[in-house]
Amino acid sequence: MYGDLAAKLIQDSKRTQSLDVLPVYQADLVNSIIREIRDLQRDVKILLDQQGPNFRASQDRRVSCAIFVLQICMRRNKRCLLAYHKLRARRLETLVWSGFETTSIGTEGDSGVALSDRPSMASGWHPDEEEYFRGYGDVLAELKGEWTDIDLTGSMEPPRDLFIDVRVLKDAGEIQTEYGLITLTKNSQFYVRQGDVERLIQQGYIQKLR
Incomplete structure (x- = not known):
């Protein structure tokens, strides 16, 4: 059924929120959802082509409802994809702000990258995520260069003891x-x-x- 794959992706996102590691990127699942969106777009196009250029929604409620449902499914899939990638991007940003060095990249294995361990690049990260990780680190380094007297990556809580x-x-x-x-x-x-x-x-x- 349309939407089942996106639901699995959201379940993985919810699991990620409770973990101390960044899990392996769900490439197969993401690609399957993208293919589903393309299939939905194709079905919408077929329905519209069958009705002709002068089709109006009020003319055939059955066709209009079918197109509406397909479009809602596409929109939901896209929102799930955006939510999944936004969550992972935020976790990558957390790694950089926590002091992980973008120049020290190793292999941790398929289990993910521990937020509390030394900097490492999981073999399960998507190549685009690696590029985003490095790019975000470069931006942060440039920002820190303008404020050399302030540790921007330090704790936001004031120390109780000096x-x-x-x-x-x-x-x-x-x-x-x-x-x-x-x-x-x-x-x-x-x-x-x-x-x-x-x-x-x-x-x-x-x-x-x-």
């Missing part, structure tokens, strides 16, 4: 702080200014201790 205790989860090399260089080696602990390590916390290198 200095915090942290534990290093992964080796991260040296970072420059207000009080000098700090070498971040795995399992080491520091008492540092939160603003100096906030990005590393977001990227999963450092854990804030309570």
Whole structure:
């Protein structure tokens, strides 16, 4: 039945909202919906051609109703496609704002890309999504270049404490702080200014201790 495939796509979108990963792009399902839209357009054209150029909706209620239903199905399919791609685009934007590097792209596998892990490019991403991811990152980098004194990717919530205790989860090399260089080696602990390590916390290198 027309619309069943689009309903499956929306179910996948709802599942995506509750996951911490970006699932594999449903290419086969999307292509099937596009083919269905084209079939619907073809059926509408056939009906209109059969009625002739002077056809008026009031002349044949049966044909008018059939065309109306087909057009409603097309519109619904298109809205479902737009909703699916908008949701995935928002998740890609979240990756960029969370500090994922567009230049460090690896392979995570078909399970998706974890929002809390190091930057990686899932093999299940659509090529257009990869391009959008890089392009959005370039735009954000350009914007940040105009506001070098402000970390636009930082948390929107004001810190409760200026200095915090942290534990290093992964080796991260040296970072420059207000009080000098700090070498971040795995399992080491520091008492540092939160603003100096906030990005590393977001990227999963450092854990804030309570």
